[in-house]
Amino acid sequence: MSTINDNKAKIAIIGGGVAGSSAALYFGQLGLNVTLFEKDASLVSGPPWCHLHAGGNLYREISDAQCVTLLKQSIDFLRFYPFVVDYRPTVIVLPITDSSTPEALLPRLELLTDEYKAYIDKDPENEVLGKAENYYQIYTKEDIKRLREKELAITPKTSDEWMMPVAQNIDLDKVQFPLIMVQEYGLNLFRLAAGAEMSLDALDSVTLHTNSIVYNVQQNVETEGWNISYVKGDVSHTESFDYLINAAGFRTGKIDDLLGAPCKSMVEFKAAYVSHWDGCNDTKFPEIVFHGERGTPQGMGQFTPYPGGYFQLHGMTKDITLYEDGLVANSLVSCQPRLGQDFMDKIEKSWTQEETEIRTKAAIEHLSQYIPSFNNATVGSKPLFGAQQIPGDDPTLRVAEVSFPREYYARCEIVKVSSVLDMIDAIVAQFVKLGYLNTTVLGQRTFAQPLELDDVSLSKRAQKIALDREYPAEMATRTVPKDS
Missing domain, CATH: 3.30.9.10 (D-Amino Acid Oxidase, subunit A, domain 2)
Structure with a gap:
């Protein structure tokens, strides 16, 4: 049974970090029409991370409830991204x-x-x-x-x-x-960057625009969706979309300002x-x-x-x-x-x-x-x-996912990378309400990868990304794989 309705919605995602790339991959797997905009030449180039917080034991100051949530989210993340x-x-x-x-x-x-x-x-x-x-x-x-x-x-x-x-x-x-x-x-963030690019390249339902800067977002009064203007290769383009996911990381507020969305x-x-x-x-x-x-x-x-x-x-x-x-x-x-x-x-x-x-x-x-x-x-x-x-005003916050400050608009608010699957679940629920997806997807997770990633090819691409960013190629290599 198809997961999407006949009225195939167009989804725009601004930002190709962990949140944006994961959302594009997940919704692309479900067959939605997704366009991902990333200003840099490759994906996942935001702040450093290196640790699966499967229980949050690095942070004594956070609550037991946050630690339990981090454990659950980490299990989900590991199942979705085993190659990382x-x-x-x-x-x-x-x-x-x-x-x-x-x-x-x-x-x-x-x-x-x-x-x-x-x-x-x-x-x-x-x-x-x-x-x-x-x-x-x-x-x-x-x-x-x-x-x-x-x-x-x-x-x-x-x-x-x-x-x-x-x-x-x-x-x-x-x-x-x-x-x-x-x-x-x-x-390993370099392996995630490489694996996400390889996976998205293989999905016909996803259009990936790297080296693309979004400079304006306006509401389309006829469709209630969004007109997104961006520059790629020194050429300006404008496209229309039904739904906007703001995954711009620390620049999220710039998109909020364009939309007049409430924020803290x-x-x-x-x-x-x-x-x-x-x-x-x-x-x-x-x-x-x-x-x-x-x-x-x-x-x-x-x-x-x-x-x-x-x-x-x-x-x-x-x-x-x-x-x-x-x-x-x-x-x-x-x-x-x-x-x-x-x-x-x-x-x-x-x-x-x-x-x-x-x-x-x-x-x-x-x-x-x-x-x-x-x-x-x-x-x-x-x-x-x-x-x-960091959403809100608590700098010790370690668990956050997404908010919906405007209609047809999701603002990604992950603090730890492992939160992305919970973030996606919340957006899925919105898509079901809007009729973009069938109710059969609620509570389900598509853990299977969209293609079998060849580890040799993945490793080479990850190492090239590391070198292109002026880091040692060794930092794109696993210390120990699972089956060693």
């Missing part, structure tokens, strides 16, 4: 300077384990994070000392094998015990730093997260591994990832929060070599407090960076 996931665990560490204890994390981890079990009972295909009983494991100081004496595995398979490089490199006097290993995996939002500039560590001998590390109080000199540190000795680093301090005046809200006269010109120069032009060196070295120093041998790491490339929208 790097199947290695995350180790959570509390430094001795932290005011909390590892034991304080255990009730939430037990809750998440129970929720994961319930998802598997509901649908066995949801078992994508390993066995529920292995969702998290604890390692005492004695366990870590024992693993220090073991030979490293070339391709880690067990929890102990993943923990060995942590045990052999971490400063035992700087951290609290136990350490906690959790099945929150890595995500913030934008935060984000950066992560790329380092290269010759001394690791391409050891396969898990991701390591050192908890800390955001904005203080001991803010959270995130140590994310890639092949070839490359590591992506976050330090939630004002000298590293956080920026003075990097969080701004919209004003009474505009929905678009205004970042300072220095931030816009980074986004639209380039970083200075001096700032790249200073902040990357600060990130290396921050992580070296706990991994002393990492202190000889060097700058690996320019930072990963961008600006992230």
